[in-house]
Amino acid sequence: MAMVLDAFASYLVDMLTQAAADEVKTMLGVSGEIDKMGDKLRDLKNFLVDADRRNITEETVQEWVGQLKRAMYEAADILDLCQLKAMKRGSSSVDAGCFNSLLFCMRNPFHAREIGTRIKALNQRLDDIKERSAGFKFIDLGSDGDHSNNTHASRHGNPSRETVGDFDRSAIVGDKIEEDTRALVAQIMQTKKDVNDGIKVVAIVGVGGIGKTTLAQKVFNDEAIQGEFSKKIWLSVNQNFGDVDLLRRAIIEAGGDAQPPESSKTSLHETLKNTLIDQKTFLVMDDVWNHRAWDDMLKLPLLNAAATGSRVLVTTRDEGVARGVKAIWPYHHVDTLAPEDA
Structure with a gap:
């Protein structure tokens, strides 16, 4: 308690x-x-x-x-x-x-x-x-x-709050989340409407605690997603993310070598780029409060190295963030459970 x-x-x-x-x-x-x-x-x-x-x-x-x-x-x-x-x-x-x-x-x-x-x-x-x-x-x-x-x-916030890509399947209830998962997977796998120079960004938007992370976990673990992408990265971004820490975690999640804490952003960008070269990548950025996490930290390594068809899924409370990362419209809004599911 x-x-x-x-x-x-x-x-x-x-x-x-x-x-x-x-x-x-x-x-x-x-x-x-x-x-x-x-x-x-x-x-x-x-x-x-x-x-x-x-x-x-x-x-x-x-x-x-x-x-x-x-x-x-x-x-x-x-x-x-x-x-x-x-x-x-x-x-x-x-x-x-x-x-x-x-x-x-x-x-x-x-x-x-x-x-x-x-x-x-x-x-x-x-x-x-x-x-x-x-x-x-x-x-x-x-x-x-x-x-x-x-x-x-x-x-100063709760920067230690972390989410992971895995989830408890037994805790998921309701037909709506299954429908939402199928719709998002289809949207992610679709080859048209790519933006950001070939990397499609999809956004899940909703108030805090309504189930954005759970939905993103369902998508991340979907069999079609797991089979389509050679590199799958889950990053819990949060409000007070640190630039160096975010890049180091991205490298580790992508299967690259762990970098020392004192590494510069330039060297981390280069390492992440080398890790993603010609790899079809699926990146989930969970709980994003500021689009700078994408624009300043992760966008260039993916654009310059990842294979065509790579995808990014962002969860956020703020539509302004979804616009900032140039997510495709319409954004996916998470609604409350149906009464029977609740």
Whole structure:
């Protein structure tokens, strides 16, 4: 429980920290409320490991953890509600970053009062939860025993979040994902409409947590894909990717020799290019927040070395990223599960 809640809290704090950096926080009477919500969640998450250790035997601690979990869900609901409202109005097409949806809600008088009221009410709940935590005398253990590392991660995003190309087949439900997988595989295998000088880029777009990674994993492991491409690379890009680290991981995933950490970007570009020469390559870039990961890091080695017919699949929350990597239109949008599947 502690690891799950800690990861969820880190995700929420990161999202709220970015939102607070925008002009949203100064609008319509919610000045500082977004900052407060992020700060309170950050403080409370530091108690989760000790709370998890104690809630096995202490019923009151179990209740406290439940309250905190429900508060976290409410914070996530607020962010997702803004995203969905923005998508319905088509504001996801605006190149304003992933938080244009929150900005959209706070600028829109039809939504601002509802969102602002929910944020303030949630802050009051978090105050009550934090006040109650004092009676338990929790020890700040942190998720890995290092409070400084946790603080750094929560303030600067969660760059350690990694996804992999493999997946648990037994966890996949619903006919929709099977249909989506077949459609994407067909689109990727199609020889027409190549862009980016012969390398077709396909994009999966959707809000956080809706299943973009799972769908990409299904495509990556499809028998047709596995048989068609001689080099298959899965890269979890994330928000705070490092240029050198991204290139080193691409080389390793492509079957090349691991490069020392102090390697320059120029030498890594050359190594990746040599690894991909005349190889029909399928590259998945998961959780992309900035199209620079493609334009500045990976595009040239693939263009200059990989065989014709190579493909790139990008998952992102932001249509602006899909446009930035010149993905073919229309982008594939991931929707919610059908009621029977849910």
